Structures are given as structure tokens and as C-alpha cells.
Amino acid sequence: MSETTSGARHMMAVIGAATAGSEIARILAQHGATVIVFEQNPRPYGKIEDGLPRWHTKQRRDEYAEIDKRLDNPNIHYVPNTRLGKDISFEELRRGWGLSGIVLTHGAWRDRPFPVEGADEFIDRGLVYQNPLIYWFNHYREKSYNGPRYELYPGAIVVGGGLASIDVVKVLQIETTLTALAAQGISEDMIRLEREGIEPVLAQHNLKWANLKIQPCKLFYRRRVLDMPLSDIPADVPPKRADALRLARGKILQKAQRKYLFEFQELRVPTGLVVEHERMVGVQFGRTEVVDGQVHLVGDERETVRGKMTISSIGSIPEPIPGIPQKGEVYTYVDSRLGLLMDGSTSVFAAGNVLTGKGNIKDSLESGTEIGVRVAEAYLGLSGEEVDLVKGARHAAELSGEKIANAIDRRGLVAPEMVEKILTRVRARQLEVGYDGDFRGWIRRVTPPDLE
Numbered sequence: 001m002s003e004t005t006s007g008a009r010h011m012m013a014v015i016g017a018a019t020a021g022s023e024i025a026r027i028l029a030q031h032g033a034t035v036i037v038f039e040q041n042p043r044p045y046g047k048i049e050d051g052l053p054r055w056h057t058k059q060r061r062d063e064y065a066e067i068d069k070r071l072d073n074p075n076i077h078y079v080p081n082t083r084l085g086k087d088i089s090f091e092e093l094r095r096g097w098g099l100s101g102i103v104l105t106h107g108a109w110r111d112r113p114f115p116v117e118g119a120d121e122f123i124d125r126g127l128v129y130q131n132p133l134i135y136w137f138n139h140y141r142e143k144s145y146n147g148p149r150y151e152l153y154p155g156a157i158v159v160g161g162g163l164a165s166i167d168v169v170k171v172l173q174i175e176t177t178l179t180a181l182a183a184q185g186i187s188e189d190m191i192r193l194e195r196e197g198i199e200p201v202l203a204q205h206n207l208k209w210a211n212l213k214i215q216p217c218k219l220f221y222r223r224r225v226l227d228m229p230l231s232d233i234p235a236d237v238p239p240k241r242a243d244a245l246r247l248a249r250g251k252i253l254q255k256a257q258r259k260y261l262f263e264f265q266e267l268r269v270p271t272g273l274v275v276e277h278e279r280m281v282g283v284q285f286g287r288t289e290v291v292d293g294q295v296h297l298v299g300d301e302r303e304t305v306r307g308k309m310t311i312s313s314i315g316s317i318p319e320p321i322p323g324i325p326q327k328g329e330v331y332t333y334v335d336s337r338l339g340l341l342m343d344g345s346t347s348v349f350a351a352g353n354v355l356t357g358k359g360n361i362k363d364s365l366e367s368g369t370e371i372g373v374r375v376a377e378a379y380l381g382l383s384g385e386e387v388d389l390v391k392g393a394r395h396a397a398e399l400s401g402e403k404i405a406n407a408i409d410r411r412g413l414v415a416p417e418m419v420e421k422i423l424t425r426v427r428a429r430q431l432e433v434g435y436d437g438d439f440r441g442w443i444r445r446v447t448p449p450d451l452e
């Protein structure tokens with residue numbers, strides 16, 4: 001990629017400024033392109049700020065600094081508070097701006113719908129989705145927080161099975177413990193409960209979990225413990241090794257239960273809702289079996305489980321954006337290896353969580369079969385080990401960035417008059433949202449003093 005002396009150059013837009021977006025912007029800029037990064041929020045930290053529970057203090061702080069470093073670049077134009085699909089339409093950006101390419105790195109923020117028809121009528125009346133819940137958990141202590149507020153009830157039902165659902169049960173168990181302790185006049189620290197576990201902290205107050213009389217929350221999973229996607233199992237490991245790694249998943253779960261005292265039930269799938277006085281007060285579950293990797297409902301018997309609150313944590317998918325071809329939950333690709341969604345005079349690529357649908361441990365941390373278990377235990381706070389959780393996502397983005405830069409390199413440059421036109425549009429939008437081009441100054445202004 002290059003720039004001619006006349007000022008012709010490649011002009012790229014990146015949508016979403018977080019781990020993947022900032023890394024790809026950095027690489028494209030390094031290759032000589034001018035990059036415009038559109039971000040819906042004032043701050044560019046994405047899942048790191050809003051999805052990774054705030055007890056990952058160091059990881060979050062480190063990655064904020066990394067993202068800042070990547071975006072603070074004279075060839076990168078940051079455009080905050082600008083949402084694709086709302087403030088700018090995808091079609092307008094693709095057909096009307098004259099860009100060389102667009103890279104979608106807007107993540108996976110839509111919760112997969114709870115699998116019972118009509119359930120969404122009860123959102124915030126008994127049903128809560130994981131993404132807004134963790135967003136609230138990460139921000140509710142800030143003075144300026146004005147989003148939805150959640151009251152957490154003991155005995156909540158959690159439907160899930162992956163790492164994010166364990167985050168949810170940890171939030172529930174830790175917060176309900178803090179509330180019960182506060183009722184006894186004891187002020188405790190969330191971080192200590194997460195690091196040391198519930199019983200050891202209670203013991204320091206001469207208390208036991210049973211004294212608090214808190215009904216634990218319960219996690220329901222549709223497959224078997226050994227199928228839980230807590231740790232990745234590489235496709236090429238020998239069958240015996242794969243079996244051992246599946247068993248290790250059970251051990252990860254047991255460790256998490258011992259530390260955070262939640263209950264667990266495998267082989268159950270929601271089949272109905274329990275509704276009273278226009279609130280969802282429970283879930284009907286059917287039993288399942290797993291045959292050849294497929295989940296089947298067994299028999300007609302249904303079990304009613306009551307809970308004032310049900311949290312759905314069954315995965316996050318990319319938000320649909322009008323104009324981007326999609327089949328079911330995922331976008332459709334012209335070339336999925338390259339992440340190429342659409343060809344044409346402005347090509348469209350996707351990378352990061354929007355492409356993979358998840359944060360990818362396995363893509364990054366060299367191969368080796370134990371690594372998945374180690375990372376999962378470190379992520380869940382079970383081993384005391386510090387691992388760079390975002391390394392995987394960053395590395396995957398780096399690979400995507402290089403591939404995209406090489407593909408763009410083969411295209412003609414944008415003429416200088418067009419470059420000027422695009423930059424005028426960018427400046428107009430920046431002005432509209434109050435961004436003066438000083439990235440560091442902006443971050444200082446839009447960061448709440450009490451952001452954790």
C-alpha cells in the first residue's frame with residue numbers, strides 16, 4: 001500500500017475501534033493508508049470495557065493503553081459517537097464515499113434469542129440478557145451511569161454453558177453475597193470475593209455460606225459437562241487426548257463451583273416459560289440427550305424451575321446491518337478465509353469477533369493441548385495465573401489486517417481530490433460530535449473519573 005507524491009492514497013474505513021478495529025487500523029496505516037475509524041461509543045474499548053467483567057482489572061487497563069497507543073496515529077482519524085446503520089448508512093459509506101475498502105470490526109453484541117417463543121416480551125420483567133447485564137455490572141458504580149439498572153435476586157436461573165455464562169453466575173453469586181453481608185453491616189470487596197472465593201472471605205468474618213441463607217443461582221446447560229465450550233479442543237488431537245481434555249472441562253466446572261458455590265444441571269433445555277402477573281417467574285425445562293453431537297429432547301416430561309430472574313447467556317452474534325448480506329445468524333462471505341464480504345469498487349471485509357463470533361483463544365496462543373485448559377482456568381480466576389487474555393484476539397486481528405492490507409495493495413489509489421473530499425466529510429462529522437482531532441485529550445474528557 002502506498003501514497004504517491006501527488007497525495008493519491010488508499011482510503012479505508014474501519015467500523016468499531018476496539019481490539020480488532022484498532023489493530024487493523026494500525027496495520028493499514030503502517031502500510032500507508034489513511035484510515036477512518038468509526039466508533040459508536042465515545043470510548044473505543046468495546047468488549048474489554050463492557051463485556052469482560054471488571055474484576056479483570058489489569059487486563060482491562062493494559063488493553064485500554066494498547067488501544068490508545070494504536071489509535072493515536074496521524075494517519076488514523078477517529079470518529080466517535082458514530083454508529084454504522086444509524087448515524088451513517090452502510091450503503092452510503094460503501095457507494096457514496098469513494099473509499100478503497102471498509103473493514104467491519106464491530107464485534108458480536110446481540111444476544112442470541114432465548115429459545116422459547118414469546119420470551120422477549122418478558123425482557124426486564126424476569127428475563128435478562130447477558131450483554132446488558134455485564135454492561136451494567138461493569139458500569140453501575142460510576143456516578144454518571146444512566147443505563148438500565150438490575151436488581152439481582154438469589155436463586156436466579158442461568159441458561160448457558162460457555163465462559164460468559166460462568167461470568168454471569170460469578171456476578172450473581174458475588175453480588176448476592178455482598179448484599180447479604182451488607183445487611184449484616186459488613187462491607188466487603190468484590191475483587192476479594194472473586195480472587196479468594198466466597199467461603200475463604202466469609203471465614204474471615206467468622207461466617208459460613210450457609211449462615212447467609214442465600215439461595216444459589218443455577219446454571220442449566222443443554223449438553224453434557226464434557227461438551228461445555230470452556231476450553232478449546234484442537235481438531236487434530238488424537239481421540240484419547242481429546243477424551244482427557246473433555247474430562248478436564250468437568251474439573252474446570254467443579255473448581256468454579258467450589259469457589260463460587262453455584263449449582264449446575266447438564267442436559268436440560270428450556271421448553272416453556274412460567275408466567276405470573278405478567279412477569280416471567282421461571283422456566284420449564286425438558287431433558288435432553290446428545291447423540292452423534294446432536295442434542296435431542298427426550299420424552300414429554302417437563303420440569304418447572306422457579307426463579308425471580310432468568311439470565312440468558314447462550315452466545316453473542318453480530319448485529320444485523322442493513323445492506324450486509326446475512327444468512328441466519330452470520331454474515332455471508334465471498335471469501336471467508338480473507339473475511340471478504342463484498343467485492344466491488346469499495347471492498348468490504350470483516351474481522352475480529354464479528355467474523356469468529358467469539359474471542360478466540362486457540363487461534364493465538366501457540367498450539368499445545370493443555371493451553372486451552374490453562375487459559376480457561378486463568379480466565380475464570382481458578383488458577384491465580386495471569387495470562388494475556390486479549391492476546392488471541394489481537395493476534396487474529398493482526399493476521400486479518402495483514403491479509404486485508406495485501407488485498408488492498410493490489411487496488412488503484414484514491415485520487416487526491418477524492419481524498420480531500422473524504423477528509424472533509426470526516427472533519428464535518430468529527431465537529432458534529434465535538435471531537436477536535438486530539439485523541440488523547442478526547443479520551444481524557446470522555447473517561448469518567450471513576451471508570452474501573
Ligand SMILES: Cc1cc2nc3c(=O)[nH]c(=O)nc-3n(C[C@H](O)[C@H](O)[C@H](O)COP(=O)(O)OP(=O)(O)OC[C@H]3O[C@@H](n4cnc5c(N)ncnc54)[C@H](O)[C@@H]3O)c2cc1C
Pocket residue numbers: 015016017018019020021038039040041043044045046047048051052053082083084085105106107108109163164167319351352353354358359360361389390391392393394
Ligand atoms: C466472556 C468473554 C470471554 C472472552 N474470551 C476471550 C478469549 O478467550 N480470548 C480472547 O482473545 N479474548 C477473549 N475475550 C475478549 C474479547 O471479547 C475479544 O477477544 C475481543 O475484545 C473482541 O474484539 P473485537 O474488536 O472483535 O470486538 P469488540 O470488543 O466487541 O469491539 C467492537 C467495537 O465496535 C463498536 N461497534 C459495534 N457496533 C457498531 C456500529 N454499528 N457502528 C460503530 N461501532 C460499532 C463497539 O462499540 C466496540 O467498540 C473475551 C471476552 C468475553 C466477554
